[in-house]
Amino acid sequence: MNGVTIGQAAAFVGVTVKTVRHYHRLGLAAEPERDNSGYRRYGSADLLRLVQIRTLAAAGVPLAGIGPLLGADAAPFAAALADVEQQLTERIEELTARRDMLHRLADGDRALLPDRAVVLLERMAGLGFSAEEVAAAREGWILARALVPDGFDDYLTEVGHAVQDPAFVTLIRRGAEAAAWEPDDPRLAGLATAMAEYYLAHPDRLATVTGLQARTENATRYRLISRFGNQSPAGARMADLVEAALRAAGVPVPRS
Incomplete structure (x- = not known):
């Protein structure tokens, strides 16, 4: 028997089965073929794809922007990550301002x-x-x-x-x-x-x-x-x- 089940794949990658299926629905990762017993088996290439998706998502890349990055060359990949970094920086500044406002609210x-x-x-x-x-x-x-x-x-x-x-x-x-x-x-x-x-x-x-x-x-x-x-x-x-x-x-x- 080659590959692992979706539950095992999710556990290995560090996400839930629901998340893996969501990746499939978005077209970020293709669903593996079913084996003779009717189960989908995830091989090493499938697991690598899932790890890449999870890593980019955890870094703050929106799921809608992950697809183009997975097959991108080094230059566009770096440019896309720089754009995401800028968005994260702006978000951090916004959250920091909100936190400061909460502190001011506590101060009447x-x-x-x-x-x-x-x-x-x-x-x-x-x-x-x-x-x-x-x-x-x-x-x-x-x-x-x-x-x-x-x-x-x-x-x-x-x-x-x-x-x-x-x-x-x-x-x-x-x-x-x-x-x-x-x-x-x-x-x-x-x-x-x-x-x-x-x-x-x-x-x-x-x-x-x-x-x-x-x-x-x-x-x-x-x-x-x-x-x-x-x-x-x-x-x-x-x-x-x-x-x-x-x-x-x-x-x-x-x-x-």
Whole structure:
């Protein structure tokens, strides 16, 4: 009896019987003839072919590209392997980036925000902002970075400068507290006026209001960002009052 059964061949080569049959279906290896007992017998040439296929597949060559390589001369064989190597390198880089993202996800905020934004959020907590206020800022920044990515870094720079001013911090904290008021609370108008007057007296701080719309003409994006942290009726009304006062003073603030 010459040759071995498909099960023995698979075991010798280091694959499963199902894999060997798959190679046959793809035309990578011809099925041996059956012997007198009706079994297919795999000889040394068949085993060599299977080893070559398995080795190329294990090296990362797609099964669809293995056929031409099996009979290729040295030069095209080397060129094809170089191409596969490049594809594997790109895949490794992609997987590495995904792994790094998983690490950032485990680190919370750093998955969606740059490190300097996380530092600013930590600083806000140290300035007395509540956990809810810091969380609202974080979520608003995530949205802003997605909608206006080219202006986000400059915006963070302006916010970093602004929080060094105690007067600015006091106003922003008062605004955060006002979000819990009733929308017809008469104190809203006075607070909105104080905010607008502060911005007009400190033009360099205006970027914290208009910076996220400065590089886009899409007012809808600005509206989504500016209203994210003002979702309460009182917060939305106060933002409208501040923006109206700034427009009246000639500051270009988009309308929805």
